[in-house]
Amino acid sequence: MPLDNPSANTRKYKLVGTRPDRQDGFDKVTGRAKFGADAVAPGQLAGSILRSPHAHARIRSIDTSKAEKLAGVKAVVTRADFPDKTAGDSGLFDILTNIMARDKALYEGHAVAAVAAVSPAVAKQALKLIKVDYEVLPHVTDVDEAMKPTAPVLHPKLFTEGLAEKPKKPSNIARRYEFGHGDVEAGFAKADIIVERSFKTEATHQGYIEPHACLANVSPDGSGELWVCTQGHFMVRDYCARLLGLEISKLRVTASEIGGGFGGKTTVFLEPVALALSRKANRPVKLVMSRDEVFKCTGPTSSASIDVKIGVTKDGLITAADATLRYQGGAFPGSPAEFGAMSAFAQYHLDNVRTIAYDVVTNRPKQAAYRAPGAPMANFAVESMIEELAHKLGMAPIDFRIKNAAREGTRSSYGPVYGPIGLLATLEEARKHPHFKAPLGPNQGRGMAAGFWFNFGGQSCVSLNIPVDGTVTISVGSPDIGGSRASMCLMTAEELGIPYEHVRAIIADTSSLGYNDVTDGSRTTFATGMACILAARDAIKKLCQRAARMWGIPEEAVTWEKGYAKPAGANAGNFPPLSLKEIAAASGGTGGPIAGHHEYSADGAGVSFATHICDVEVDPETGATRIVRYTVLQDAGKAVHPSYVEGQFQGGAVQGIGWALNEEYVYGKDGRLQNAGFLDYRIPVCSDLPMIDTKILEIPNPGHPYGVRGVGETSIVPPLAAVANAVSNAVGVRMTELPISPPRLLKALDTVSLAKAS
Amino acid sequence: MAKVTVWGSLRSQTGGQATVEIEARNVMELLARLGESYPGLQPTLKRGVSVSIDGLIYREGWLQPLQPETEVYLLPRMTGG
Secondary structure, eight states: OTTOOGGGGTOOOSSTTOOOOOTTHHHHHHTOOOOGGGOOOTTOEEEEEEEOSSSSEEEEEEEOHHHHHSTTEEEEEOGGGSOOOSTTOHHHHHHHHHHSOOSEEOSTTOEEEEEEESSHHHHHHHHHHOEEEEEEOOOOOOHHHHTSTTSOOSOTTOOOBSSSSOOSSOOSEEEEEEEEESOHHHHHHTOSEEEEEEEEEOOOOOOOSSOOEEEEEEOTTSOEEEEEOOSOHHHHHHHHHHHHTOOGGGEEEEEOOOSOOTTTTSSOSSHHHHHHHHHHHTSOEEEEOOHHHHHHHSOOOOEEEEEEEEEEOTTSOEEEEEEEEEEEOTTSSOOTHHHHHHHTTTTBOOSSEEEEEEEEOOSSOOOOOOSSTTHHHHHHHHHHHHHHHHHHHTOOHHHHHHHHBOOTTOBOTTSSBOOSOOHHHHHHHHHTSHHHHSOOOTTEEEEEEEEEEOOOOEEEEEEEEEOTTSOEEEEEOSOOSSSHHHHHHHHHHHHHTSOGGGEEEEEOOTTTSSOOOOSOTTOIIIIIHHHHHHHHHHHHHHHHHHHHHHHTSOGGGEEEETTEEEESSGGGOOOOOEEHHHHHHTHHHHTSOEEEEEEEEEOOOOOEEEEEEEEEEEOTTTOOEEEEEEEEEEEOSSOSSHHHHHHHHHHHHHHHHHHHHTOOOOBOTTSOBSOOSTTTSOOOOGGGOOOOEEEEEOOOOTTSTTOOOOOTTGGGSSHHHHHHHHHHHHHTSOOOBSOOOHHHHHHHHHHHHHHHHO | OEEEEOOGGGGGGTTTOSEEEEOOSBHHHHHHHHHHHOGGGHHHHHHOEEEEETTEEESSOTTOBOOTTOEEEEEEOOOOO
16 A cells, blocks of 8 residues: 555664665776667668658659669668557557658658668768659647637647537647646636736757667567666656557567656657668667757757736735646647646635646647656746745735645646645745855846646566575666666665675666566656665575574574674574575575566555755856856755765756756747757856755655655756745846746836836 | 546536546546546547546556545646656
8 A cells, every 4th residue: 555654754774864875886987887879789770761851741753763772772761661569549640650750741841751771971961862743831839829719720630629519720839637626616706916928939959969860670570679868767667568560578678778758768760660661671770860860850849938927915815826738749749738727826824715727739740758747947937936926015025925835735727636745845945945044146036936746656666686695686676867776776685684885776778578668757766766675575485494493493483784794583493694695695495596586557656846956147248148056956855875866866956957048949930940059059067057055855645654754846847936036036027938038028127127127 | 436537628628627527446447437428538438547636646547446435636748858
């Protein structure tokens, strides 16, 4: 049961909570680690993909005959090589259509054909010989424009779901969601002050350093292997098998080391194409994206347009909150609009709340998840309004937040009543943090925001093997993005009572373990970590059985303590304790190898809250904003490896800072992306930032044996608003559009100056 | 009878009711009977949902038992990055 771990807060740990070196660190700093593009197979071919130059175009025909005749070309695939095997699964059909365009190219960069050849140069040459006859169509890339009745419609069969009646005409609005409770109109009637504003945020890319890459090898007997950089190789296996009509068990997928994902590697792009090329060529095929392709063809997050209205009494009690959120998710339905709506007001105790969200399609790449998908944009709008309301009330923003904060027993804005939650703890800790008392200099401002994310558990499967020297290997199926192998080893060693250095974790391939969900949703240290603990407990039972056999006493008479099997009491007999190493050494003669195993679907992850404080300095001449100081306060339940928890806090904050200040997808009037590279798409680097301070709060999660709570996503939720509030406070102008780039800030300052002058 | 609250935009599929009563011993039965009783919910259920049982969100917990007094909320299927 999810909530049967009440003793987590009283347990004393020997290893959990320490900061040992990560075991994959040596390979990574010496260049031995193998990433997606590092695999090589005998006779491998180089793959390359032809992509649409148009934002929206009907594909009248594709002529590959000249490319196929080019010397060195071994296979060419187009839409004809990807028949629809999705059996009415609309989500899977969208993935199929995204990996290879069918009747239309829906965004610049949409794949229309692919080639496998003896060298990258020949493959590129072949792409130029493919003739695609396009009928260029009108396009739309802005979410508000896409919702207008006059907008070009991407999908003639897309009718808005979630309305009282099915609309008579198709549109770009895929779904409407509504959440909330109470009576917002009655709530606004009780308010003394009502503030209403509109906000916009641009799409941002997850910005992982490692581009997508894979090596596919399909045999004529229908079996295949795939080496791939991904957040979830079981997901890749299942999607590819279904899209290509392969038997799942015949496709063995191995996850490479991964140079970042942040949600962007939770689906397939190249992988089915590489497999299709390999199947056709009967040779291994490697596909590696360029950075340009990563920006144009993989999922950034949604851009958003949001209206917020909040009413308060003179003494600072929120009486009603209302928001309408419009998220474009690229060319296919599935933007995280519903999660924006559910999370927008989740940090407040509200009697009257309503959120309405629209999932909208545009001629942009299909969005992919990005840390707490949908929440940061909604939080930016709401927390900006909260800051503004606090100023109007003459209250300190943190006091206003504490007064209205959600707490145990609050009915959340998305429905359920909260159990024990840590929001107030982060707010109270923030209020007494030295950061809040530090003086500000000229042109500096301070902002804060509180944020929320759901977290979930999901499916995990772990095998633990104990060879004869008493060391331990744990095989997990969750790709390690943020140091999770170190956490798995810490928890396993803690449970077995052996040194951390005696445990090694590997990411096993899909043929070696049962299904594992993707590393996402802040789930891995919580769910796969719990599977490691339970696999260790399974192994301990077997270790005790072996000791019982060696002593000739019943199994029940043996107990496990600090790495040793011991007789449970005086009646069990007087035997010296047997160490794990001694039992392992004898295993061949006492019953064979010793292993532990656990597979399950974990629930009880528990929701998560964080509070961020940000100081900025604005240059009024250039409009440039510099982060002067930044502090993250978040509940981790129990920090298994505090350095990696801090790393998650800092990484989320930095990505949010980039979203707030610099990062954006810039489209030309032709619907083409203007800044598909890291020179023009500016992510923050170390020299842009101060050290991000962190404060880990440990309020044990009763859903985990050690009290662990997911930490990977919540930290990206508050920064957008925290930064925007700090800038707004520094310059005296409410910034309602992100990013707050220098030109945008200068324009806002000029507008205010002109207004004052007139 | 478990009391199930659906999110606002699904209420057009439940005759305008925010909360409906379903006879079910666990989540799997609940979702099956919800779809039978309100066919308009089928596309949403097919796409995947999560449920909140007394405030705790389950993404896969089909066999979670339901008591008559249990508060159940239907939620979009949880996802993450």
